[in-house]
Amino acid sequence: MDTAPPSPAPPSPTTPGKTEGLRDRKRRETMQRIADTGLKLFMENGFEATTLDAIAAAAGIARRTFFYYFKSKEDVLLAWQGSGFVEAIGPALLQEPADQPPLAAARHCLLTLAARFETKTSIAADALLRSTETLRARKLAKMVDMERDLAQVMAERWPDRATEELRVAAMLAIGALRLAQEEWRHDHAAHPDTARPLAEHLKATFALLDRQVPSAT
Amino acid sequence: MDTAPPSPAPPSPTTPGKTEGLRDRKRRETMQRIADTGLKLFMENGFEATTLDAIAAAAGIARRTFFYYFKSKEDVLLAWQGSGFVEAIGPALLQEPADQPPLAAARHCLLTLAARFETKTSIAADALLRSTETLRARKLAKMVDMERDLAQVMAERWPDRATEELRVAAMLAIGALRLAQEEWRHDHAAHPDTARPLAEHLKATFALLDRQVPSAT
DNA sequence: GCGCGAATTCGCACTGAGTGCGATATCAAA
DNA sequence: TTTGATATCGCACTCAGTGCGAATTCGCGC
Structure with missing residues (x-):
């Protein structure tokens, strides 16, 4: 049927190396x-x-x-949630130049990978994911998992940074992704033709983020 | 038994005014x-x-x-999740002076209300909330609901601000709360005696947030 | 006080998800 | 070819949640 989605993750055992039999x-x-x-x-x-x-x-x-x-x-x-996104984010981030701040690198990564959410199947699965309270909840939980994984990868790439700092950066990145995805979905629902791609919404959200933050009292 | 938690929310009907019979x-x-x-x-x-x-x-x-x-x-x-926090955040925010940025106001609110998470019952409930995948997920979903409510209240208080901007501000505030709560929990698990209050962790997380953000490329 | 309509309580039977147990079949490697 | 791990399956069971409808209780107008 479709071609990309559920991770090869086997039930319990972890195939180490080898050519798969x-x-x-x-x-x-x-x-x-x-x-x-x-x-x-x-x-x-x-x-x-x-x-x-x-x-x-x-x-x-x-x-x-x-x-x-x-x-x-x-x-x-x-298993269809963001088809392969989770697996792709790590390697993608490791390829980013390390001389930029983690959040900027994450931003760039997300912009590259945004297309993964724009497939027919991904959209259909996402609609289903909003049909039930528990499904919606589990989807969010998966995003938080993604957030932790992201922070983990960041910790490898920027070993000198404090982990709390990276957790915050990851939270910002995934949070922006979530909001952008929401905007994008509404956009599509309202104007199916003239709708802008997810990457655009993502840029806009990150821009808002920059303007929002120095939460100066 | 305990005294504060599950909201009076009736099964279906909404009691408008009146003295309750x-x-x-x-x-x-x-x-x-x-x-x-x-x-x-x-x-x-x-x-x-x-x-x-x-x-x-x-x-x-x-x-x-x-x-x-x-x-x-x-x-x-x-129903025990953050006992009464959801109900309190709205009114608290409306009392904040409107001449400060929304995020700063939210920050101040959260610092005031942080104590609500530090009760015995709240902690016990929270531990239970992490015993199952679906429970953990539902808790997160509830935080996202809180985030949306917060943005809603912000929209009333700062009508001139764009709603997307406020959504981002709310995301940052609740995200910070979530991370701070996590830190605080680990802190308590490790050093039950010398642990710092949630408000401290919250301040620290917001501080990281400020330093993190200009995600300048 | 009386009775009407709504809110509440309850029992029963039913569906469907998920689990424990153990039997059988299939495959990979020695 | 034997052997041990992997995979498939059936059965019986527990438990959450729902539909239906009966019985009870309560608030309120008359």
């Missing part, structure tokens, strides 16, 4: 198939109305097997 | 009792191990009645 590929394929059919059914009937049995049946596996690959129904949808 | 008080009491016994049982046995039947029984109501007051088991715990 037949078994690994099969696992990958199965997980992908579940994610695909899951998203498909969610889009057709909505999240809540789609039962686990339906997904399992459509994916050609037993109900029990589903839980071998995903911990919950929500996780199937969550 | 016997009925309203009973409803309030029942909801309070459910929240109390719920938190109590959660603290004793953990969130997941506590069944709805147990809560209902301990609160002296039928299982079905529980759902008349709360939409889910999670909501019982969520």
